Amino acid sequence: EINTSRYNEEFHEVCKLGDGEFGSVYKCVNRLDGCSYAIKKSKMPVAGSAYERNALNEVYAHAVLGKQLHVVRYYSAWAENDHMYIQNEFCNGGSLADIVAEHRMQGGTEGRFHEADLKRLMMHLTLGLRYIHSQGLVHLDIKPGNIFLQCTKGDNSPIRRLSESGHESGLDLEIPSDDDQMDEEVGVIYKIGDLGHVTSTVHPLVEEGDCRYLPAEILRDDFSHLPKADIFSLALTVFEAGGGGDLPKNGPEWHSIRNGNLPDLDHMPPAFNLMLKDMIKRVPAERPSAVMLVHNTALCPPGLK
Numbered sequence: 487e488i489n490t491s492r493y494n495e496e497f498h499e500v501c502k503l504g505d506g507e508f509g510s511v512y513k514c515v516n517r518l519d520g521c522s523y524a525i526k527k528s529k530m531p532v533a534g535s536a537y538e539r540n541a542l543n544e545v546y547a548h549a550v551l552g553k554q555l556h557v558v559r560y561y562s563a564w565a566e567n568d569h570m571y572i573q574n575e576f577c578n579g580g581s582l583a584d585i586v587a588e589h590r591m592q593g594g595t596e597g598r599f600h601e602a603d604l605k606r607l608m609m610h611l612t613l614g615l616r617y618i619h620s621q622g623l624v625h626l627d628i629k630p631g632n633i634f635l636q637c638t639k640g641d642n643s644p645i646r647r648l649s650e651s652g653h654e655s656g657l658d659l660e661i662p663s664d665d666d667q668m669d670e671e672v673g674v675i676y677k678i679g680d681l682g683h684v685t686s687t688v689h690p691l692v693e694e695g696d697c698r699y700l701p702a703e704i705l706r707d708d709f710s711h712l713p714k715a716d717i718f719s720l721a722l723t724v725f726e727a728g729g730g731g732d733l734p735k736n737g738p739e740w741h742s743i744r745n746g747n748l749p750d751l752d753h754m755p756p757a758f759n760l761m762l763k764d765m766i767k768r769v770p771a772e773r774p775s776a777v778m779l780v781h782n783t784a785l786c787p788p789g790l791k
């Protein structure tokens with residue numbers, strides 16, 4: 487019959503997670519394995535269009551960027567009924583943009599990440615970028631809306647979720663694997679998602695990301711140091727999570743940041759603010775690489791020497 491579709495046959499659609507010009511994302515439970523997934527459903531792109539290239543880039547990138555803790559995991563992609571589907575790991579803690587927006591609503595000092603959390607965020611995303619760059623790829627759209635949170639602690643723990651799961655069929659059999667058990671006391675894991683702008687470092691086909699987070703050289707079509715563009719975007723993403731405020735889309739403030747001027751995050755140590763300033767240097771080659779950042783003592787948890 488006409489409405490047979492892999493999507494409906496293999497998955498139970500729980501709720502819509504988001505909407506965009508790209509299409510819609512749903513939280514789905516796989517009827518066979520009982521696990522939850524995030525599935526993006528988008529109109530089949532016109533053959534030969536930039537949309538098609540992006541769609542293929544995304545799937546190729548996921549295929550290359552196998553299992554890395556700080557990159558959203560890919561499971562499958564398929565086409566049917568004039569739509570494309572991509573099935574990814576479901577991250578149960580929302581996006582960093584949601585968290586930043588919530589913080590902003592609260593206002594005051596709780597309206598931002600504290601020192602230990604901001605260092606953890608930075609470290610996770612740096613590890614994710616180090617992996618992406620080590621595969622000869624760049625993300626090119628690092629921003630709070632593309633960072634997703636996996637919460638393994640407290641009421642989100644898989645076992646707790648199982649007991650509270652509303653699925654009458656008890657299908658929500660998300661038995662934590664041993665490394666999940668390890669994560670039990672870990673808390674939040676940050677993951678880089680939305681690989682729609684990913685391209686090769688050496689043979690780039692650049693589709694520009696969000697100009698609020700992009701360095702000037704990309705907007706001048708200088709693609710000679712693409713990994714350093716991700717480093718620039720990472721700095722502004724962390725700056726925003728640290729309570730740095732809304733980032734400009736254009737105008738004098740936009741240019742001021744591109745000239746290396748970034749206000750200090752007053753609750754962070756000087757070394758951390760210096761690191762952010764290094765990451766947004768106008769000259770891409772002068773910005774630290776992800777490999778160098780991982781060893782930066784400014785990322786050591788507070789209290790450790």
Ligand SMILES: Cn1cc(CCO)c2c3c(c(-c4ccccc4Cl)cc21)C(=O)NC3=O
Nearest residue numbers: 503504511524526574575576577579580680
């Ligand atoms: C809007 N939205 C909300 C979420 C859940 C956050 O708690 C989400 C996810 C993804 C994606 C996503 C982004 C880009 C491409 C494909 C997908 Cl499935 C979008 C998501 C994704 O790949 N994994 C997600 O959890």
